[in-house]
Amino acid sequence: MKIDFAPGNVPVDRRIQTAAVLQWVFSFLALAPCCAVLFVYLFFTRFWLISALYATWWYIDWDTPSQGGRKVPLLCRMPVWEYLRDYFPIKLVKTADLDPRLNYVLGFHPHGILVAGAFTNFCTEATGFSKLFPGLKSNLLMLPLWFRVPFFRDYIMYAGLVSSDKESAKYLLRRKGGGSAVIIAVGGAPEALDAHPGEHTVHLANKKGFIKLALEHGAHLVPIYSFGENELFDQVENPRGTWLRYIQERLQAIMGVSLPLFHARGVFQYSFGLIPYRKPINTVVGRPIKVEKNEKPTEEDLNTLHQLYMDELNLLFEEHKENYGVPEDSHLVFL
Helix, strand or coil: CCCECCCCCCCCHHHHHHHHHHHHHHHHHHHHHHHHHHHHCCCCCHHHHHHHHHHHHHCCCHHHHCCCCCCCCCHCCHHHHHHHHHCCEEEEEEEECCCCCEEEEEEECCCCCCCCCHHHHHCCCCCCCHHCCCCCCCCEEEEHHHHHCHHHHHHHHHHCEEEHHHHHHHHHHCCCCCCCEEEEEHHHHHHHHCCCCCCEEECCCCCCHHHHHHHHHHHHECCCCCCCCHHEEEEECCCCCCCHHHHHHHHHHHCCCCCCCCCCCCCCCCCCCCCCCCCCCCEEEEECECCCCCCCCCCHHHHHHHHHHHHHHHHHHHHHHHHHHCCCCCCCCCC
């Protein structure tokens, strides 16, 4: 295979952008196991007290990921995230105002491989979330598994990530005075297995937990479609019914995380690697769907609101797809 090496005269800004993306990919794929190994390793060195003290802190702080987390605005405004944004680039598109006196459940679609759009737009200030939606505090939900990893749990909480268990979302939506924006990648890990370039598949047809959550708390629903999310990586073909897809789905059911076989480019060459392609991501935040509080919704209530949400998401996609290079004959596929 011929390797396409990067030219030597790449501008400094682009090199810094690549470095910013490299640290982000490393954090997403490898930082958690590195932190776990470090925690155990320190116990067997003269620095054992660090792990011992952290273990005490960990015990005391165990419930924080389900109680609003510990977002640090300074970390969210670090220049490194602006370089991450410019690498693709990533843009947050507003279509309607969101009243900061209310609470919201924002459904993010599609998940993609590494949810680049969700992280950059809602865990950093690189695309200006606070300026576009003043008075709202964003929290992106993440699998509870990652908040059980020492050191790593604190890092992701500082960025505004919170546990995706039900109690965590409920805690945020019970805040008096409004201003909570809870972002849920509705398709979750299974949707990553359908993140192929040129495809627009969302796992939504049987996803009603976030609908029930919104009804129980009277939180308005907001659909989000992130154009370009599936273009960042190539994924080994894994259609349903193949042995590869069967293994991936079984592992996902056991571990809670999916294992898509993906690749893109490298740091110093463009032929292979785990660095995403430089493809634009345009994350469009749709119009809010008004939700009346109903603490005991019936199945009919859930189905009605769920269908309305699906219709609004589809309309959002159709209204904006041609602005972001999606062919006219491409449509959302709901699974």
